[in-house]
Amino acid sequence: MWIEACKEGDLAPGGVKYVRDGETEIAVCNVDGAHFAVGRRCGHMNAPLEQGPLDGPYLTCPLHHVQFDVRTGEALNYPIDHDYGDERPPEPYRRLGKVQMRLEWKIRVHDLPTYPVRVRDGVIEVDVPAAPDEIEE
Amino acid sequence: MNTEARKKALRHFYAGVIEPLGFKFSPDEELVDFLLEQEVKLEAEHGAPYCPCQGRTEVRAEDVRIVCPCIPFHRGHFDAMRRCWCGLFVHLDVEDPDSLPQIPPGQVGGE
Numbered sequence: 001m002w003i004e005a006c007k008e009g010d011l012a013p014g015g016v017k018y019v020r021d022g023e024t025e026i027a028v029c030n031v032d033g034a035h036f037a038v039g040r041r042c043g044h045m046n047a048p049l050e051q052g053p054l055d056g057p058y059l060t061c062p063l064h065h066v067q068f069d070v071r072t073g074e075a076l077n078y079p080i081d082h083d084y085g086d087e088r089p090p091e092p093y094r095r096l097g098k099v100q101m102r103l104e105w106k107i108r109v110h111d112l113p114t115y116p117v118r119v120r121d122g123v124i125e126v127d128v129p130a131a132p133d134e135i136e137e
Numbered sequence: 138m139n140t141e142a143r144k145k146a147l148r149h150f151y152a153g154v155i156e157p158l159g160f161k162f163s164p165d166e167e168l169v170d171f172l173l174e175q176e177v178k179l180e181a182e183h184g185a186p187y188c189p190c191q192g193r194t195e196v197r198a199e200d201v202r203i204v205c206p207c208i209p210f211h212r213g214h215f216d217a218m219r220r221c222w223c224g225l226f227v228h229l230d231v232e233d234p235d236s237l238p239q240i241p242p243g244q245v246g247g248e
Contacts, residue, residue, distance in 0.1 A: 056149050069142060076143045080184050 005117075005124040011035070016059065018050040021128045026115060028124060029070045031057045035117045036070040037126045043068070043110035044079050066109055073112035079104065138181060144173040147186060151206050151226075158208050160215075160226040163234045172225045176205055190223040217245045 005011075005019045011030045018040055019026045025040035027050045038059070042049055047063035054060075059068045064079030088094065116127040148162070155161065162169050175189035187193060188203040202210040206226060215221050219228040220237045227234050 055153070058146050058149060067146060069146065072142075074139060074142055076146050077138060077180060078184070 001130050002118070002125040002127050005037070005126050008119055008122045008124055011124065014054050016050040016052075016054050018048065019126060021126075022131055024128050024131075026126055026128065027059070027070075028117065028126060029054055029057075029059060031070065035119065035124055037115040037117045038068065038070050038073050038112040039114075042066060043075050043112055044107060045104075049112075064104075068112050070112075070114075073114040075109045075111050078109060079107075138177075140174060140177050143177045143180075144170070147173055147176060147205075155206050155208060155226050156229075158206075158212075159229055160206075160208060160221070161229050161231075163220070163224050163227050164232060165224070165234055168224055168234075172223055188221075188223060214240070214242055214245045 001021075003019070003021045005026070005028045006017055011017050011028065013030050013032050015030045017028045019028055019037075020040075026037050027040040029036045029038065031054070036057070038049070040049055041047070042061040042063065044061065044064055044066045047061050049059055049061055049068070052060045052062040054070070057069050057071050058076070059070050061067070061079075065077075066079050067076045068074065069076060089097065118125050118127075152162075172189055176186035179189065180186040183193070185200075185204045187200065188205050188207055191203040193200050193203070206221070208215055208221060208226065211221070215226075216228075218237060218240050219231055220226065220234060222239075224234055224237075227237065231237065
């Protein structure tokens with residue numbers, strides 16, 4: 001089912017726009033004039049990807065810097081932990097940080113779903129699969 | 138992770154940094170491909186694409202100085218050699234990277 005994302009002129013090259021259709025969250029990307037649509041949620045920890053930078057076809061998650069190729073949805077690297085340098089945080093936070101780090105290493109990074117995109121009459125449209133309860137039997 | 142796809146991504150990101158600094162990828166494509174592959178492996182294991190020909194010290198302040206492309210941290214040395222240590226990057230006018238000399242750091246000013 002094709003849904004309207006935005007007007008073509010509203011998404012400049014290098015821009016990313018968040019579009020929602022029911023439970024489906026989509027990030028529409030303008031890569032030097034070509035449009036691509038991927039899942040909006042990072043394949044690592046669900047961060048909103050439209051808040052990360054798009055450089056060429058590479059979209060970087062703002063949370064742990066996993067990078068995705070928006071043409072394929074493929075995850076290209078592993079998450080990078082925040083590095084606070086040599087200054088050590090207070091003890092309770094240090095303990096919490098260790099636990100958090102251990103858990104985060106166990107989390108797998110998944111590729112993003114991709115969606116077909118077309119431009120009709122100056123409007124960018126995304127083909128979103130119908131939810132199971134919307135499919136007529 | 139897909140090594141080939143990551144290599145292409147690193148090329149893209151590096152190009153935007155090195156060209157304004159007066160460098161380009163070495164014309165030796167085989168060398169470039171090999172070095173990028175090592176960087177992808179280092180990134181997967183250690184979290185950053187460290188220079189493949191430098192040893193890490195485990196001291197963060199030192200190690201960030203060898204995250205590729207490390208040209209800004211070693212500009213004087215690289216300009217003297219017209220290449221970076223491993224030969225991934227050379228000056229824009231270099232056509233024959235094999236002819237470039239390796240100069241020990243102690244013999245170069247500007248570090």
